[in-house]
Amino acid sequence: TRNIDLAVVAGDGIGTEVVEQGLTVLDAALAGSDVKISTTELDLGARRWHATGETLTDADLARIKEHDAILLGAIGDPSVPSGVLERGLLLKLRFALDHYVNLRPGKLYQGVTSPLADPGEVDFVVVREGTEGPYVGNGGSVRTGTPHEIATEVSVNTAFGVERVVRDAFARAQARPRKHLTLVHKHNVLVHAGHLWRRTVEAVNADFPDVTTDYLHVDAATIFLTTNPSRFDVIVTDNLFGDIITDQAAAITGGIGLAASANINPDRTAPSMFEPVHGSAPDIAGQGKADPTATVLSVSLLLDHLGLADAAAKVEAAVAADLAERGSRVRSTAEVGRELAARVSG
Amino acid sequence: TRNIDLAVVAGDGIGTEVVEQGLTVLDAALAGSDVKISTTELDLGARRWHATGETLTDADLARIKEHDAILLGAIGDPSVPSGVLERGLLLKLRFALDHYVNLRPGKLYQGVTSPLADPGEVDFVVVREGTEGPYVGNGGSVRTGTPHEIATEVSVNTAFGVERVVRDAFARAQARPRKHLTLVHKHNVLVHAGHLWRRTVEAVNADFPDVTTDYLHVDAATIFLTTNPSRFDVIVTDNLFGDIITDQAAAITGGIGLAASANINPDRTAPSMFEPVHGSAPDIAGQGKADPTATVLSVSLLLDHLGLADAAAKVEAAVAADLAERGSRVRSTAEVGRELAARVSG
Ligand SMILES: CC(C)[C@H](C(=O)O)[C@@H](O)C(=O)O
Ligand SMILES: CC(C)[C@H](C(=O)O)[C@@H](O)C(=O)O
Numbered sequence: 001t002r003n004i005d006l007a008v009v010a011g012d013g014i015g016t017e018v019v020e021q022g023l024t025v026l027d028a029a030l031a032g033s034d035v036k037i038s039t040t041e042l043d044l045g046a047r048r049w050h051a052t053g054e055t056l057t058d059a060d061l062a063r064i065k066e067h068d069a070i071l072l073g074a075i076g077d078p079s080v081p082s083g084v085l086e087r088g089l090l091l092k093l094r095f096a097l098d099h100y101v102n103l104r105p106g107k108l109y110q111g112v113t114s115p116l117a118d119p120g121e122v123d124f125v126v127v128r129e130g131t132e133g134p135y136v137g138n139g140g141s142v143r144t145g146t147p148h149e150i151a152t153e154v155s156v157n158t159a160f161g162v163e164r165v166v167r168d169a170f171a172r173a174q175a176r177p178r179k180h181l182t183l184v185h186k187h188n189v190l191v192h193a194g195h196l197w198r199r200t201v202e203a204v205n206a207d208f209p210d211v212t213t214d215y216l217h218v219d220a221a222t223i224f225l226t227t228n229p230s231r232f233d234v235i236v237t238d239n240l241f242g243d244i245i246t247d248q249a250a251a252i253t254g255g256i257g258l259a260a261s262a263n264i265n266p267d268r269t270a271p272s273m274f275e276p277v278h279g280s281a282p283d284i285a286g287q288g289k290a291d292p293t294a295t296v297l298s299v300s301l302l303l304d305h306l307g308l309a310d311a312a313a314k315v316e317a318a319v320a321a322d323l324a325e326r327g328s329r330v331r332s333t334a335e336v337g338r339e340l341a342a343r344v345s346g
Numbered sequence: 347t348r349n350i351d352l353a354v355v356a357g358d359g360i361g362t363e364v365v366e367q368g369l370t371v372l373d374a375a376l377a378g379s380d381v382k383i384s385t386t387e388l389d390l391g392a393r394r395w396h397a398t399g400e401t402l403t404d405a406d407l408a409r410i411k412e413h414d415a416i417l418l419g420a421i422g423d424p425s426v427p428s429g430v431l432e433r434g435l436l437l438k439l440r441f442a443l444d445h446y447v448n449l450r451p452g453k454l455y456q457g458v459t460s461p462l463a464d465p466g467e468v469d470f471v472v473v474r475e476g477t478e479g480p481y482v483g484n485g486g487s488v489r490t491g492t493p494h495e496i497a498t499e500v501s502v503n504t505a506f507g508v509e510r511v512v513r514d515a516f517a518r519a520q521a522r523p524r525k526h527l528t529l530v531h532k533h534n535v536l537v538h539a540g541h542l543w544r545r546t547v548e549a550v551n552a553d554f555p556d557v558t559t560d561y562l563h564v565d566a567a568t569i570f571l572t573t574n575p576s577r578f579d580v581i582v583t584d585n586l587f588g589d590i591i592t593d594q595a596a597a598i599t600g601g602i603g604l605a606a607s608a609n610i611n612p613d614r615t616a617p618s619m620f621e622p623v624h625g626s627a628p629d630i631a632g633q634g635k636a637d638p639t640a641t642v643l644s645v646s647l648l649l650d651h652l653g654l655a656d657a658a659a660k661v662e663a664a665v666a667a668d669l670a671e672r673g674s675r676v677r678s679t680a681e682v683g684r685e686l687a688a689r690v691s692g
Contacts, residue, residue, distance in 0.1 A: 076534075082533050082534045082537070082540070082541075082544075083533065083534050083535070083537040083540075083541075086534040086535060087534075087535070087537065091535070114463075115462055115463055115464070115572050115573050116461055116462060116463060116572075117459075117460075117461055117462060117463040118461070134480075134499075134501070134535070134536060135535055139501075139536065139537065139538040139539065140538055141538045141541075141542065143505075145545070146505065147505050147506065147509075148504075148505060148506075149504065149505035149542055150502065150503070150504050150505075151503045151504075151538040151539045151541070151542040152500055152501060152502055152503070152538065152539070153480075153500070153501040153503075153536045153538060153539045154498055154499070154500050154501075155480070155485075155498060155499040155500075155501070156496065156498055157496070157497045157498070157499075158494075158495065158496050158497075159489075159492065159493050159494060159495035159496075160493065160494075163493075186586070186589075187428050187429065188422075188428045188429050188432040188433075189429070189432060189433070189437070189480070189481055189586075189589075190480060190485065190499045191428070191429040191433065191485065192485040192486055192487045192497040192498065192499060193485065193497045193498070193499045194428070194429075195428075195429075195487075195497070196487065196495055196497040198428075199491070218589075218590055219589050219590050219592075219593035219594075220593065222568065222590055222591075222593050222594035222597065223593050223594065223596070223597040223601075223602065225594075226461050226462075226572070226594060226597035226598060227461050227597055227601070240532070240535075243532075243535075243564075243565050244564055244565050244568055244590060245568070246565075247565035247566065247568050247569050248565075248568035248569065248571075248572060248594070250569070251568065251569040251572035251573055252572060255569075255573070256569065
């Protein structure tokens with residue numbers, strides 16, 4: 001038997017509801033196998049912050065590091081000042097656990113209606129850098145709140161950080177039929193960061209000669225995501241551009257209710273983290289209305305990361321079958337989870 | 347008679363072709379009026395840079411400043427290293443002439459097919475800040491080209507700079523039927539810049555009490571631009587986010603072939619500049635294939651800025667009528683220009 005220790009951060013709002021279904025499907029996927037999952041639930045998020053003022057303590061982090069992976073629901077609540085939980089918890093996890101590959105598939109499943117009139121076949125994956133760029137928190141302000149305020153945000157990009165994520169993206173492109181990698185940046189304006197990215201893609205390409213590459217400015221990328229999303233295979237981009245285009249990618253492939261993500265530490269020096277792209281959606285929390293599909297697809301990415309490719313494929317196939325047949329049927333969060341689990345088992 | 351001195355920067359690629367038609371329509375719009383246009387053509391762009399190594403000299407700038415407005419075609423060519431003309435010419439103009447309001451309408455005209463299946467009525471305007479943010483050029487790199495390279499880009503935001511553009515956006519919102527302003531930023535991550543923007547919108551709202559406001563993170567804005575673009579009335583946002591979402595806005599309203607823009611100095615301390623959102627499109631340059639409509643719509647914005655609201659409306663109406671009837675007819679750049687001019691005159 002193989003034991004997998006999973007840290008579960010259900011978090012806020014619909015986080016609890018969707019994670020519950022994610023775990024149900026995970027259990028179904030591993031039933032009858034020799035893999036045992038044990039879960040540790042961590043009380044992190046808005047409730048904990050209100051109660052204790054803590055977002056993520058050193059002790060929390062140490063505890064999380066003892067696990068093989070993390071399943072996260074959603075973090076954030078309007079009652080908490082903007083940035084507190086994002087910077088103090090979600091991004092702190094990504095940075096502290098060195099999740100430098102933020103993997104976000106953009107796939108239009110059969111049966112899913114895209115808001116695009118003619119989307120074509122959409123099946124790409126965004127490799128978003130997760131530990132650098134404008135997300136590093138190197139900003140500040142002086143004369144704050146006065147007419148003379150100056151606020152800065154510094155995007156930090158290192159050869160080390162860019163190269164490792166570009167390498168990962170090339171490897172993913174090489175493993176796919178089309179073997180194509182698109183760099184998205186804005187090197188005509190952000191010349192220093194942009195040229196580092198560009199030079200790195202050119203250099204690493206030498207080690208992946210069968211992968212073709214192209215380049216798009218981020219503004220042009222939003223156009224192609226609208227007019228011709230099937231042109232994309234693998235996209236590699238910085239933390240902020242990746243944030244933006246993956247939400248757009250989710251929108252064109254059926255919405256954030258379906259968009260999965262993996263925050264991966266490819267060197268496995270710390271646990272990777274799997275989470276739906278959507279947020280805590282306080283407006284529908286506690287009502288059993290949230291679609292757990294994005295979380296279930298994140299569970300598929302989790303299984304894949306743990307080397308359980310068959311189980312991962314079973315979960316994705318269950319989702320694909322469910323989407324192909326769901327039509328306009330309204331189901332509760334638990335019903336969707338139960339039906340997905342049944343498909344995985346059956 | 348009123349004399350208007352127009353500086354014309356045709357620039358590179360299709361720039362020359364579309365500007366020619368823009369001027370034809372401009373002439374038609376003012377024919378028979380007491381407004382006389384005299385134009386000065388400036389040789390700026392890739393050709394000049396190759397010949398002289400110059401992008402925009404102090405003398406060029408001084409000369410441009412003697413004019414009432416600038417009509418710009420497109421700047422950029424693959425033969426020039428990325429960033430040279432963008433930073434050294436286009437952005438230098440925007441910064442030197444204090445174009446702090448970069449105005450970009452997002453309007454779906456009748457007869458134009460949107461790539462969205464169900465776009466609804468789309469009629470918003472983006473007020474993109476034009477002189478601050480990540481565009482200031484405050485970046486650099488050390489150990490460049492080595493495995494220890496660090497490249498930074500600094501987004502600079504001032505209370506002065508944010509307030510003036512926010513004020514302009516509120517005034518525009520107040521003048522529109524819906525009177526709604528959406529701030530787009532990413533204040534949960536870029537907390538310092540983001541909170542400055544947020545506080546400013548709240549403060550300036552006091553002077554425009556009849557304008558309603560809301561806030562969207564830039565990633566969420568890309569979703570709504572896909573699923574519900576008719577929700578937007580006026581958007582105010584920073585330089586980089588504005589760059590990104592206005593290309594997406596162009597995509598959903600028929601493409602950058604139709605997207606106009608105005609780089610406005612509302613204090614009129616220097617000439618404002620009017621340019622299509624598209625680039626120089628070297629792949630189709632010189633073939634008479636480029637659609638001059640975006641330039642013609644930019645001419646409409648120019649007329650409006652010069653206080654010639656009737657002429658501006660005539661030009662926009664001509665474009666609207668042309669779009670409503672154009673169908674799939676293929677016309678050359680000059681044919682489109684000629685037909686638009688005829689409509690304006692007729
Ligand atoms: C909540 C926020 C900090 C986060 C991000 O910007 O990365 C989210 O938008 C995401 O994409 O996971
Ligand atoms: C060419 C480039 C510098 C420019 C920008 O980023 O502003 C363009 O994309 C635009 O939107 O006008």
